[in-house]
Amino acid sequence: MATAWTRSPRSAAGWPCRSGEASSVWSYAKKWPSFYLTEALLAAGHEVTVIDDLSTGRASNLKAVESNERLTTRWASILQDERLDKFIEQSDVVFHLAAAVGVRLILEKPVDTIEANVLGTDRVLKAAARAQCTVVIASTSEVYGKNERVPLSEEDDGVFGPTVKSRWSYAVSKAIDEFLGLAYCRDRGVPVVIVRYFNTIGPRQVGRYGMVVPRFVRQALAGEPITVYGDGEQTRSFTDVQDTVRATFGLGLHAAAVGQVFNVGNGHVVTINELAAKVKALTESRSEIVHVPFDRAYEAGFEEPRQRVPDITKLRRTLDFTPAVDLETTLRNVIEFERRQG
Numbered sequence: 001m002a003t004a005w006t007r008s009p010r011s012a013a014g015w016p017c018r019s020g021e022a023s024s025v026w027s028y029a030k031k032w033p034s035f036y037l038t039e040a041l042l043a044a045g046h047e048v049t050v051i052d053d054l055s056t057g058r059a060s061n062l063k064a065v066e067s068n069e070r071l072t073t074r075w076a077s078i079l080q081d082e083r084l085d086k087f088i089e090q091s092d093v094v095f096h097l098a099a100a101v102g103v104r105l106i107l108e109k110p111v112d113t114i115e116a117n118v119l120g121t122d123r124v125l126k127a128a129a130r131a132q133c134t135v136v137i138a139s140t141s142e143v144y145g146k147n148e149r150v151p152l153s154e155e156d157d158g159v160f161g162p163t164v165k166s167r168w169s170y171a172v173s174k175a176i177d178e179f180l181g182l183a184y185c186r187d188r189g190v191p192v193v194i195v196r197y198f199n200t201i202g203p204r205q206v207g208r209y210g211m212v213v214p215r216f217v218r219q220a221l222a223g224e225p226i227t228v229y230g231d232g233e234q235t236r237s238f239t240d241v242q243d244t245v246r247a248t249f250g251l252g253l254h255a256a257a258v259g260q261v262f263n264v265g266n267g268h269v270v271t272i273n274e275l276a277a278k279v280k281a282l283t284e285s286r287s288e289i290v291h292v293p294f295d296r297a298y299e300a301g302f303e304e305p306r307q308r309v310p311d312i313t314k315l316r317r318t319l320d321f322t323p324a325v326d327l328e329t330t331l332r333n334v335i336e337f338e339r340r341q342g
C-alpha cells in the first residue's frame with residue numbers, strides 16, 4: 001500500500017485549500033498508478049508522503065524522485081501506520097489509492113482483500129472527517145460487476161455474482177468504499193470524489209496477480225506461451241496510466257467534482273485475442289498464443305464480465321479531458337520497460 005502527502009507553496013486555482021495560501025495534498029496508495037501520481041504531484045510543487053506496504057509495488061518504482069526533499073516515504077500498511085492520522089491532519093487532499101488489486105490476489109487472499117479495502121477506507125475517512133480534508137477514493141470498474149451494458153455510465157447498476165464466488169468480494173468491497181465515501185460526504189461534510197478506473201496499464205505494473213498486459217508482454221519476451229483466458233473474445237478498454245493520473249489529479253483539485261463519481265477510462269475497445277496478437281507482433285515474439293479455460297486459469301466456476309466499456313462523458317465535461325495515449329503507444333512503453341528490466 002502506498003501513501004503520499006503533498007504540500008505546495010501556494011494554493012492553485014480551484015484547489016480545495018483549507019488554510020489561506022498554504023495548500024497541501026496527501027495521497028496514499030497501493031494501486032501502482034500512485035507512483036505516477038506522486039511524480040505528478042512533486043512536479044507540480046507539492047510535498048508528498050507515500051505510505052505503501054509494497055505488497056503489489058516496488059520501492060524502486062519511485063527511483064526517479066527518491067532524492068526529492070519534498071517526498072517522504074513510509075513503507076508500512078495503512079491499516080497499521082500509527083502516523084496516518086497525523087499525516088491526514090496536515091493535508092488538504094488525500095489520494096486514497098490503497099486497495100487490494102489483481103484477480104489472483106483476491107482469490108488467494110479474500111480476507112486480506114476485504115479488510116484492506118473496507119477497513120483501510122474507513123480509517124482514511126474517519127481521519128479526513130476530523131481534518132475536513134478532501135479525499136479522492138480510487139475505485140474500479142469492477143463495481144459494475146456483470147453489467148455488460150456498452151458503454152457503462154456512472155449511474156448504471158452493479159450486478160454481482162453470488163457470495164460463494166469470492167471474486168465478487170472485490171467488487172462489493174469497493175462498492176462499500178464508494179457508499180462509505182459518499183455517506184461521509186453527505187452526512188459529515190467531507191469533500192469526497194470517487195474515481196472508477198477502467199483497466200489502467202503502463203510500465204511498472206506487476207503481472208504477478210493476474211494483470212493481463214504485463215503478463216502477455218513478459219510471456220512474449222521470454223518466448224513462453226501467451227495465455228489467453230477463455231475464448232479471448234471478451235473485451236476490455238485499457239487506459240494509459242498517464243491518462244488515469246491526469247484525470248485523478250485534475251478531479252482532486254476540482255471543487256465541482258466533490259460528492260460525485262467519475263468513470264476514468266478510454267473508450268477504445270479491444271478483445272483479449274487482439275491484445276495477445278498485438279503484443280506478439282510488437283515484441284516480434286515467436287510465442288504461441290494459447291487458450292486456457294477460466295476454471296484452469298483461476299478456479300472452478302470462475303466468472304468475469306464479457307465486456308466493460310466506460311462512458312467518459314462526465315469526465316470530459318467536468319475536466320475537458322480526452323485520453324491522450326493510445327493502446328499501441330502504451331504497449332510499446334511497457335515492452336521497452338520490461339526489456340530494460342531483463
Ligand code: UDP
Pocket residue numbers: 102103199210211212213215216227228229230234236272304
Ligand atoms: N487475462 C488473460 N490472460 C492472462 C491474464 C488475464 O486472458 O494471463 C484476461 C482476463 O481473463 C480478463 C482480461 O484479460 O478477461 C483482463 O484481465 P485483468 O486481470 O488485467 O483485468 P480485469 O478486467 O479482469 O480486472
